[in-house]
Amino acid sequence: MTLLESVHEPADLTRLTPEELDRLSIEIRAFLVDKVTKTGGHLGPNLGVVELTIALHRVFDSPRDTLIFDVGHQAYVHKILTGRRDGFDDLRQQGGISGYPCRDESEHDHVENSHASAALSYADGLAKAYELRGERRSAVVVVGDGALTGGMCWEALNNIAAGTDRSVVIVVNDNGRSYSPTIGGVADHLAALRLRPGYERALEEGKRVLQGTPVVGKPLYAALHAAKRGIKDALSPQAMFEDLGMKYIGPVDGHDFESLESSLRRAKDFGGPVIVHAVTRKGNGYPLAENDELDQMHQTDPIDPVTGKPRKSKGTVWTSVFADELAKIGAEREDVVAITAAMLRSTGLAPFAEKFPERCFDVGIAEQHAITSAAGMAMAGLHPVVAIYSTFLNRAFDQLLMDVALHKQPVTVVLDRAGITGPDGASHHGMWDLSILGVIPGIHIAAPRDALTLREELREAVAIDDGPSVLRFPKATVGDDILAVERVGPVDILRRGETSDVLLVTVGSFAELGLAAADRLADQGIGVTVVDPRWVAPVPRELVDLAAKHRLVVTVEDSGRHGGFGWSLAALLRDSDVDVPLRDLGIPNEFHAHGSRDEVLVRLGLTAQDVARRVTGWASDLIGSHDQENAEQVDRALP
Ligand SMILES: Cc1ncc(C[n+]2csc(CCOP(=O)(O)OP(=O)(O)O)c2C)c(N)n1
Ligand SMILES: CC(=O)[C@@H](O)[C@H](O)COP(=O)(O)O
């Protein structure tokens, strides 16, 4: 039996010798490489926290002490040590274990939200509750140097520092990288602290020397205090955390068990807010992840563990089309600048940054700042393009509403990973943007259906100079271009039905699905006109006239139904006194578990077959043109 097989719960770790701990680390790293190169996942981050996570579980008493991982993408080792080793064959797969902490999986898991920079706030709340209830428990957080660039961390630190008797242990997992090297003053300060590692050792050495002298009692303590002061001033740059009133321990070698455990025990015994600054190496022990110049191993697709080559090709993804067109626009318009929130490559800004380095800004994991900083740039005559994932825009809603739209500033926000994303689960699906952005006065939102319309609508967006414009597209391979048979205003007619039974309005990449459904319905004699609005906000008024010429309107969108495009079009028809029944298909407003994008869409009934079946039913019920027998025929006719 391997050591890894002998560890079923954290308590099993406490009996291991130093040699066994080192062996266990080797086994865990081999396990991570073996499993994650098969399933895909956050290989780099987790290889960097093997010793740290083992040490945390040896020093603290989870779940009595609450262990929280910021983002949570680096919790695989935690899952292995808390009895879920066997689940890694199905990591991030439908029905398998989540790639993030999951409360249903274990009492040791607490925070499922993978949005960065929130963990310290949880810890502050937990610690306040423990104090009120007289419970001697520690709230322990692992927060990365990247997550520490997020604003919520500093809101939390401001509060945590005030809780002098509350045990909040903040382990800064400092590997110097987010996706790519972490930027900004916080990162520079951590680097300064990292580069002066002698402080702790010198302090220990000073204590040892003094305790070996005949000096005792008060003179000894005075001498110790003087030594500490002198060493601290000489070796340790003024740690901003101490300025905040927090004890700072570090920098600590995050791969050395002895240093880690002694620091964590000191932190646990301190009984107040304390920072343990652990210096780790992302991807430690696996050269392909250690030397991750192209940010491929922060979150990897399934790859060959030796060569690092993807196990299957993804084809052309939406992001690469955006990347190419923005770089072209950048060459034509020097007022266009780009902003990323620590995700330059994964949001497609790398080609722009390579061509125009002075016009591309990485603000760290700080989407709120990104949006308002963009408003500032726009006020000064630039046209910023902020590229972020749809789900992360949630936290910057007020900035888009009040800092951009209120001032009618020309800022373009490009939302990648819009709609169902898949393996990253509920907090990553980009299903909220149409619902929350639709309320913003003067906003323009485009949902391209293919590469051609993405290029076209991106150009239209950066030409809008009287307010915010938004473009959204999914985490997927982009399909073939779908040519329109006619354009009515901004609306593309993709297919005219033999009869005007149904107007099927498809949003974005769902055009392909809508056309496939229309083909099936035509076989049943149901005439379907398929249109792509291209710009979904404001809802094109041309849809009112088109709806008035049909007997049923159906919308289908890769977005939450509540407040989505379907609801907005229904409101417009009502306001226009067009009394045509409308049915909307979209993502139910629930939290949807991980799986592949296609698997989740099947779960949600968002496939051509499902759409055809639903339309047949509605056509039969609402316009009486087809009986139930047709509905069954549609079923039989479909693969
Ligand atoms: C609000 C938000 N923006 C962006 C992301 C995407 N993201 C996930 S992990 C990560 C980098 C985290 O860096 P760090 O905190 O240093 O952790 P490490 O991966 O280095 O362990 C980013 C940007 C996110 N999860 N949340
Ligand atoms: C944890 C996080 O927010 C990302 O790393 C997430 O895994 C998205 O990955 P993709 O960039 O592959 O969509």
Ligand SMILES: [Mg+2]
């Ligand atoms: Mg990091």
